[in-house]
Amino acid sequence: MPRGRYLLHDPADGTPLGEEHFQCAPGPTGWRYVSRLDDPAGRPTGAVDLTLDHLGRPIRLDLRSGDWQVRGAALDGVTWVRMATTGEQATEGNAAARAFTGASPAFAVATAHLLRLTPEEPSALIRLVALTPPVLAPRTHDESWTLLGTxxxxxxxxxxxxxxxxxxxxxxxxxxxxxxxGDVVLAAPGIELADLDSPPSPTIAATPGE
Incomplete structure (x- = not known):
């Protein structure tokens, strides 16, 4: 069960945005990632709790940022409820997308596992719902992922x-x-792995019988 810490910064100018303290682990039916986000002064700013099934689909997402919270899952595409952390201003949403994405490194791991690219089939197009701090307003967009090498x-x-x-x-x-x-981001724009107390899990999840 890897535990560690990511340093987050603005990919455009390098301004520090804080840290994400995380732990993640595969299980018999999927993968779970939980984290706490702090600003550069160490004050809590949000949290991530993401659970995938063995195919990489998000079966539970609880995302918090500042005064906002989103709960979602893969249902008729993806479905979510966005609300203030007080429970007020709740609005429901749905999109014909395959998963969620956002600033947390968890989403890069989740998308890679969902696509399962191989040298034989190295590229795929995927529709995602992006939930971006600080207000987590949903935006549906398409990304192309290509496996460059291993x-x-x-x-x-x-x-x-x-x-x-x-x-x-x-x-x-x-x-x-x-x-x-495995299930750890080593490097990406705005993300730096600062600490890791054990090796990454070599696979995120395995289909029963594989």
Missing amino acids: ETHPTDSGPLTVRAYQVDDQETGERHTVHLA
């Missing part, structure tokens, strides 16, 4: 497999690269 590095705890993905936002044309090792 490298294996020797470590004290055994071989570490790192996968590099190119991500293209089909609406804005923005392009970036994400490096993943």
Whole structure:
């Protein structure tokens, strides 16, 4: 069960945005990621609780940022309720998308697992609902993911497999690269892995019988 800490910063100018203290673990039917977000002064600013099924679909999302909260799941596409943390101003939403995305590294791991790209089928287009701090207003958009390559590095705890993905936002044309090792983001725009107390899980989840 990896536990660690990500440093978050503005990918445009490097301004520190805070830290995300996380833990994640695969289970017999899926994968769960929980985290606490703090601002640069150490004050709590939000939290992430994401559970995937064995296919990588979000079966439970509880996302908090400032005064806002979103709860969602894969249902008729994806369905969510956005509200103030007081429970007021609740609005429901639904979109013909496959999953959620946002600022947390958890979403990059989740999308990569959902797509399961291989050298034989290295690219895919996916529709996602983005929930971005500080107000978590939903925005549906398409991303193209391409597996650029896989490298294996020797470590004290055994071989570490790192996968590099190119991500293209089909609406804005923005392009970036994400490096993943199992269920941990090693590097991505605005994300730096600062601490990790145990090796990443080599796989996020396994289909029963695999």
